Amino acid sequence: MSDNSExxxxxxxLSSPDKENLTKKRKKKKFKKTSNIExxxxxxLYNEEESIPELSDxxxxxxxxxxxGKYEVIFIDDGSTDNSFEEIKKVNQNNKKFxxxxxxxxxxxxxxxxxxxDKAVGKYVITxxxxxxxxxxxxxxxxxxxxxxxxxxxxxxxxxxDPITKTIPSKFxxxxxxxxxxxxxxxxxxxxxxxxxEVVKSLNVYGxxxxxxxxxxxxxxxxxxxxxxxxxxRKFGKSKFGISRFINGFLDLLTVLxxxxxFKRPLHFFGTVGTIISFVGFIxxxxxxxxxxxxxxxxxxxxxxxFAIGMVxxxxxxxxxxxxxxxxxxxxxxxxxxxxxIKEYLK
Numbered sequence: 231m232s233d234n235s236e237x238x239x240x241x242x243x244l245s246s247p248d249k250e251n252l253t254k255k256r257k258k259k260k261f262k263k264t265s266n267i268e269x270x271x272x273x274x275l276y277n278e279e280e281s282i283p284e285l286s287d288x289x290x291x292x293x294x295x296x297x298x299g300k301y302e303v304i305f306i307d308d309g310s311t312d313n314s315f316e317e318i319k320k321v322n323q324n325n326k327k328f329x330x331x332x333x334x335x336x337x338x339x340x341x342x343x344x345x346x347x348d349k350a351v352g353k354y355v356i357t358x359x360x361x362x363x364x365x366x367x368x369x370x371x372x373x374x375x376x377x378x379x380x381x382x383x384x385x386x387x388x389x390x391x392d393p394i395t396k397t398i399p400s401k402f403x404x405x406x407x408x409x410x411x412x413x414x415x416x417x418x419x420x421x422x423x424x425x426x427x428e429v430v431k432s433l434n435v436y437g438x439x440x441x442x443x444x445x446x447x448x449x450x451x452x453x454x455x456x457x458x459x460x461x462x463x464r465k466f467g468k469s470k471f472g473i474s475r476f477i478n479g480f481l482d483l484l485t486v487l488x489x490x491x492x493f494k495r496p497l498h499f500f501g502t503v504g505t506i507i508s509f510v511g512f513i514x515x516x517x518x519x520x521x522x523x524x525x526x527x528x529x530x531x532x533x534x535x536x537f538a539i540g541m542v543x544x545x546x547x548x549x550x551x552x553x554x555x556x557x558x559x560x561x562x563x564x565x566x567x568x569x570x571x572i573k574e575y576l577k
Contacts, residue, residue, distance in 0.1 A: 237430075269293060269369070270301040270352030274342030276308045277358035280466035282317040285362055286328060292366040296373070303328045306346045306359070309336035315574070322576050330576040340440040355430045359421035363391070365460040371423030374458070380454035381429050383420035384415060384444050385459035392464075411445035414457050418444055422440035422459050437557040511541025 267457055271289060275282075286303070307315050307330055317451065318330040332344055343357060358364040375383040390397055400419065408414050410474040419441045429452050433443065448454045515538040521527040529535045 236424065266300055267302055267352040269302075269354050269356060269373070269472065270350035271301070271303045271356045271358065272306065272343065272346035272350055273358055273360050273370070273535040274308055274339050275310065275314060276468070277310045277312045277314060278360040278419065279313045279317050281360055281362045282314060283367075286321045286325075288366045290325060290328075292369055294399040296370055299327070301327060302350070302352060302424060304346050304349055305330040306342035307332040307431075308335050308338070308342045311352050313371075315576075318435060319576060326577070330574075332574040332576070336575040338438070339438055340435045343440050344435045347435070348429070350430060353427055355427060357421060357423045357425075363421040363462050368422055368459045369424070371459070372422070375455065375457050376426060379453065380455050381426050382444060382447045382454045383424040384417065384454065384456040385420040386415070386417040386456045387420055388416070388458040390461050391521055397420045407442065407445060411442070411448065413445055413448040413454060417456065418442065420456075420459070455546045460558065465523045473491060500549050504547075506545070508545030511538045511543075511545060514538035515542065517528045564565060 243561075271293070278514050282291075282305075293303070305328070313327055315330065315332055316534070318328070322330065329349075331343065331349065340430065346357075347355065354376060356369050356372060364385070372383045372385070392400075399418075403420055404416060407418050413421045418430070423443070432450060432452075433446055435443065435446075439446065443455075444454050467525055516535060518527065518529060518532060518535050518538065523527050
């Protein structure tokens with residue numbers, strides 16, 4: 231009995247380390263499996279059923295040559311109402327490296343990219359649009375530029391095949407974004423971009439933030455550049471972005487500035503603006519009070535007095551409410567990607 235009990239004790243003592251070793255081995259195997267992927271291509275799409283077969287063929291040919299089969303393509307079906315998902319299923323049946331995440335509704339491009347970034351496991355991550363305007367042959371050029379020591383390489387549609395209603399506002403947008411962000415790029419919003427994996431895992435993309443990814447990465451300390459890329463005319467369908475993208479884009483530029491450059495020192499922004507407003511109101515109030523003491527005016531019939539007092543109050547509120555509001559938004563958005571309802575995950 232004593233020998234058996236001693237053996238049991240030894241077995242019990244050995245079981246815990248064995249389990250730990252087994253767990254470590256499993257983790258190592260898992261890491262090797264995920265690190266085997268050289269390139270992940272993330273493609274957000276909405277109602278692009280005509281483009282999917284041709285786009286998939288072009289990407290497959292390009293990546294087979296570049297990676298010897300060590301790649302994955304992740305379509306993010308952002309609530310398409312056509313047969314886009316059915317077309318992707320056909321592609322998946324022929325090549326399991328083509329996957330798809332189907333969202334329950336149309337959340338927008340930033341949400342789709344956020345979900346794709348979360349699932350991508352490749353050493354390099356490429357994003358591109360699904361409308362065949364981005365050329366998969368540019369993937370090699372993006373990777374080559376990344377290997378020069380950059381963390382993010384953005385495409386520059388130097389010769390662009392888009393209507394003037396898109397090109398002129400785009401030039402203005404890029405000029406303003408360059409001026410405010412401190413990074414000079416010709417084309418912030420090009421869908422064709424290359425990233426190192428650590429960049430996509432660090433970014434928090436929501437709202438219309440996909441337009442400012444290079445600026446976000448730059449402010450986080452990553453090395454960003456751009457290269458000219460081929461741009462093709464749209465072959466099928468029409469653009470899914472309306473006039474609202476300009477208004478939303480401007481508002482999101484303010485959000486990017488406030489929650490990145492001023493997030494750790496928000497009073498540098500809110501305090502400055504609030505102080506200026508309050509100071510102007512205080513000066514006007516002081517002048518009116520002096521005139522009242524001298525008998526030159528009556529405050530009861532001077533709307534300017536109420537306006538000045540209002541400026542002081544607004545200035546104080548701007549400092550306090552703006553600061554609290556922006557910090558709450560920043561914190562709440564950290565978990566936003568978890569709120570996107572995924573309907574299906576095609577592996």
